[in-house]
Amino acid sequence: MHKTMWRCGHWVMARDYQWRRLNQVMALNQALRVVFPLILLGSLADLVIRGWLTPTGYYYQTLHVENWCPQRARLEQGLLLLQNGAVGLASLGLAIVVSFYLVRQVTRSTDDQLTAGLLAGLTLQLVNVNPVSLQPHHAPAWLAMNLGWHGILAGLVVGLLVGNLYRIGVRIWSSPLDATLRPITLGSLGGLGVATVSGGWLLAAPFTVRAAFNAWLRLPLSFPTGWGQLASFSLLNGAMTWCGTLGALPTTSGQTVAATQNLAAVLGSAHWQVPHVLTVQTVIQTYASMGGPGMALALLLAIFLVRQNAAQRRIGWLSLVPVLGNFNAPLLVGLPVIWRPLLGIPLLLAPLACVSISSLALAFHWVPATAYPLAVSTPGPFLSFLGSGGSLRALLLAIVNLALATAIYYPFVKGDAAVDRRLAEEAKRDATSDELA
Amino acid sequence: MRHLTSWRSFGLIIGLVVLLGVPGLLWRSHQVAVVRATYKSPVAPVILVPGSSATQNRFNALVKELNGQTKTQHSLLRVEVKTNGHLVYNGAIRHGDKRPFIVIGFQNHHDGAVNIRKQARWFAIAFRALQRTYHFNHFSAMGHSNGGLVLTLFLENDLAATGATADRLMTIAAPFNLEQASATVETPLFKQLVAGRDRLATSLIVYSIAGSKSYTGDGIVPFASVNRGKYIFQKRVRSFTQIIVSGANANHAHLPENRQIVRLIRQDLLV
Structure with a gap:
């Protein structure tokens, strides 16, 4: 029994080792490392807001924060700004950095790497717009920072999708005549493609990414x-x-x-x-x-x-x-x-x-x-x-x-x-x- | 040595968990009171009180109209309070209905300050009985004409003893200074209401609606009397909004069926 478990453990570790050596996984791990400070900052802000400053918080109730904390509402507003900013940027950052590192594995061109990253950021931004605000002669309401903690997954998926598509482009067009020609072409085509897809999604689906995701999650629960x-x-x-x-x-x-x-x-x-x-x-x-x-x-x-x-x-x-x-x-x-x-x-x-x-x-x-x-x-x-x-x-x-x-x-x-x-x-x-x- | 460091870090974290639990352990004795104070029952009825000369059937058409305009159909319970304090029920609250309508009418539904004070006491009897039966601890209310005065007296004098809280109050053509149109004359009932304003909950949201058939009132209640409500609610409750409705059905008796008022009830009371 002990021997079987020992073997089983080694087999799982060997698979994990192989998994972590995959290019896609390596890019993902690097991206997670980059956004870690943002996640930490967002979590700490979230902890103070929900644990210390709101009436449903443990420290708020047990330490009677309302009696001794002046300017509680102002403090909460400031921390909410920090929390939303940090977590929203982490989602966006993940999309950008995952795509960046994926392209970095196939080309040394910094222009290509940055274009791929920005293209992923643009994709996440474009699909996350309030569809109701899409009216002629009106500026669309961008919901870039509203994804919250659930947006981490959205950032990862978009980063992987855009990064891999860009990698395919780089592989097909491996030797451009001019170093700047490929990022300009792939960036422009990618931007147009993303705008078309996201436009189609927003016009067809009368809900935001977050609302769609929450509705899907609630279904079996x-x-x-x-x-x-x-x-x-x-x-x-x-x-x-x-x-x-x-x-x-x-x-x-x-x-x-x-x-x-x-x-x-x-x-x-x-x-x-x-x-x-x-x-x-x-x-x-x-x-x-x-x-x-x-x-x-x-x-x-x-x-x-x-x-x-x-x-x-x-x-x-x-x-x-x-x-x-x-x-x-x-x-x-x-x-x-x-x-x-x-x-x-x-x-x-x-x-x-x-x-x-x-x-x-x-x-x-x-x-x-x-x-x-x-x-x-x-x-x-x-x-x-x-x-x-x-x-x-x-x-x-x-x-x-x-x-x-x-x-x-x-x-x-x-x-x-x-x-x-x-x-x-x-x-x-x-x-x-x-x-x- | 390293092994010892591992256990030291482990012990430190356990120690931190225990330390952070201390405020909770000390607070435990107050927990029940805090939970009870913040607990909101799932059922929060909308209580309707008719004015003088109207019975508990006064709002049948209004409830039908409101149910026709909202997705969820709410049940209607009518209660008549006899002069000896006995209650006569008509209708029922459907199981699972979180916002039922409860109309509380009075056997003695005559006008006059003395009667209004009596009706407020009868209302308190009915309220306690309903609270015991339906286990609610918060509600919203709407009173037409003197019904608004009955509710205001109840909120000032008897609500605190019930342990319940009022979320929203809507008064329609409530004559806070009775039939007085003068800006200088104050009736004893108005003085009583102003004197008791400090007992109104600061969390209450109040809407006072006046009808404007002529330029001075709704045909029965002078606008100046409705306008006196600001001396009772303003700068005391969480928010106080005055609304004047004119056009069709703006006379006193028809105000509860006025389309604008029905819309205001739907959007401001049934939230």
């Missing part, structure tokens, strides 16, 4: 109330996170109704009994999202349990504050977990295990279901304690979940660190041989 549905929800959430849809999935009206009915039942009765025991709030938000979707707090703990992983630890320390407030974006982008198979496995498995154990405990009434609203930025293990009106059994279950999730993450983080070391050694060897040559 309307009102999960059993273990199977919650497990599916958790897997979908994990898969979307792995693809780059950062932040929590949009709340559906069914989930809100269940949460409201649970709260109404608890407030209207002397006994702690809720009509909906297994819901997104009582299971996933309470027990399977510590540190953010994917049990990021467990990932952080696993990083600090593994040895010889200096790069992972650096990202861990930088992401510490946001993750303690359940904002996992810096950790997922910094390592990165996004589009990395080895870390994608525990990203799915850890929350799934927590969902299963918690559902069992709730279904058998070993712990009370959370009914009180969960304040934003509540430290992970305390979500269950505060949400259940101070149940120590709920706190204990949260600690068990956190320990289990950390144990699930540990071997994968260790394996990822080993692949990191192998790639770093290879890069070092290549650099030395280049110097010698």
